[in-house]
Amino acid sequence: MNKPTGKEVDPRDRALGQRVAKLRKERGMTQQELAAxxxxxxxxxxxxxxxxxxxxxxxxxxxxxxxxLGVSIQMLDPSSPIFTPSVPPVTEATNDLDGARTVISGHPAIGLITGVEESGAIDLGALEESVEQIWEYTHRNAYPEISETIAALLPQLERAVRTVPAPDRPVAYRNLARAYQALAAAFARQGDSRSSWVSADRAVAAGERSGDIFLVHAGIFRMVHAFVRLGHNQEAEHAVTEAVAALQRRADLPPEGLSVLGSLHLAKALVHARSGQRSEARAELESARRVAEQIGEDRNDYNLEFGPTNVMIQTVSTALDLGDAGEALDIGQSIDAASLSPERQARLLMDLGRAHAQRRHTPDAVECLLRAEEMSPDLVRQHSAARAAIRELLLVSGPKASADLVALAARASAAE
Structure with a gap:
């Protein structure tokens, strides 16, 4: 038995190690691949x-x-007392997007192409309004509403692109691409990276057939985020680098094109930050800042919410990814995000809560997380980063955890 410190191996550490090894081998990974x-x-x-x-x-x-490893934290060692017994543990939330996941599991219009069902009348205007509603739900992180609506909407959108007259097909494909992009964003926020990848891939394909090149690049933005959450940083960097280069070769990009380009720079900064590449991440943030200055205002082209304010918010997130909680707080506390969606405002507050948690500023962390929860409940209760911050706060506070923190943990644990 290895005893580098002269002490017996703690049974909890042995149990954790055995569980990690078992899960790693089940996934066909080497120790080097997992460490990477x-x-x-x-x-x-x-x-x-x-x-x-x-x-x-x-x-x-x-x-x-x-x-x-693609598992919940509890699966690593369910018997190990990770949390103080007097404080309720935060368990993985039920994924409210099960209906949405089901509807993308098979061919979206198999009955139509097989000839066993009629297409029915298509109202493109009504479908477009429904897609706007999906995006509204996405910005509010209203997952049950997304799942319920998309289950009926997506088959209609898929039928539309196959049955409307040729002149109307670009509009039909645009609706379809935007719906899949909303799904990709929602799945990513809930941590279902594989479903996010599938949705983003379909968004890119539909975007190309719509004839809107910027819609295609917006789909790639969603795909990059799915790759990052899957830990596929090489694929993420390849996709975003090619997309950025393609847009940069176009002269005189309109404002909506600049919004997409700036968003892709932010996505590339995320890729570098998750790989620990500090200088590269900061260089991409600077590129995004220059694009934002060129636009001169906060916009919401392709539901990307790009502009000077969002660049600052992403700078806070990047600082956190790089372990610079102090920098994240210095920047984040000076941002006025009132003009952005509730989701973006809540994301900033959530990141400030995470930064305070890293600095062991427990009361400030809880206050920020509670404010974020008030603005966007599902974001805080179901976002993996927020839940990890809550776990850390519980672990640090132990039996002295405040009533607000314990209640927040309980809501995150019970989120349906």
Whole structure:
């Protein structure tokens, strides 16, 4: 038995290591491949974790390993007392997008192409209004409403692109692409990266057939975020680099094109930040800032909400990804996001809460998270980053956790 410190291996650490090794092997991954998905970790460190001689007690590190394996944090070691017994643990939330996931599981119009059902009348105007409603739900993180609406809407959109007269098909494909982009965004926020990837891929295909090149690039933006959440940073960087280069080769981009270009720079900054590439991430943020200055205002082209304010919000998120909580607080507390959607405002507050949590400013962290929850309940209760921050706050506070924190944890645990 390895005893590098002269002490017996803690049974909890041995149990955790065995569970990590089992899950890793089930996924056909080597220790080196799993370590590569973690920030700053080596195959040697992973080997020590699996042998139980390297304790992993920090919740953020446990969450990082869980994300890399594609499991919940509880699956790593369900018997280990990660949380203080007097404080309710935060369990994984039920995914309210099950209906949406079901509707994209098969061919979206199999009855129509097989000839066993009629297409029916198509009202493109009404379909467009329904897509706008889907985006409204997405910005509010209203997952049950998204799932219920999209289950009926998506088959209609798929029928429309196959049956409307040729002159109307660009509009029909635009509606379809925007609906899939909304789904990709919603799935990504709930942590269902694979469904987000599928939706984004379909959005790109529909966007191309709509004839709107910027709609295609907006779909790639959604795909990049799905790749990042899957831990496929190489694929994410390839997709976003090619998209940025293609737009940069076009002269005199209109404002909506600039919005997409700036958003892609932000996505590329995210890719670099998640890979620990500080200088590259900051360079992309600077590129996005220059594009935002060129536009001169906050816009919402293709539901990307790009502009000077969103660049600042992304700068806060990037600082957090790079472990610079102090910088995130310095920047974030000076941002006025009142002109943006409730989702973006809540995201800023959530990130400020995460930053305070990293600095062990528990009361400030809880206050920010509660304000974010008031503005967008599902974002805080179901977003993986917010839930990880709540776990960390509970772990640090222990039996002294405030009533507000315990109640917030309970709501996150019970989120349906």
């Amino acid at each position: 998905r973690l920030n700053g970790r080596s195959a040697g460190w992973m080997s020590q974790v699996e042998r139980g001689i390297q304790p992993v007690r920090r919740v953020d590190v446990l969450q990082e390993i869980a994300d890399a």
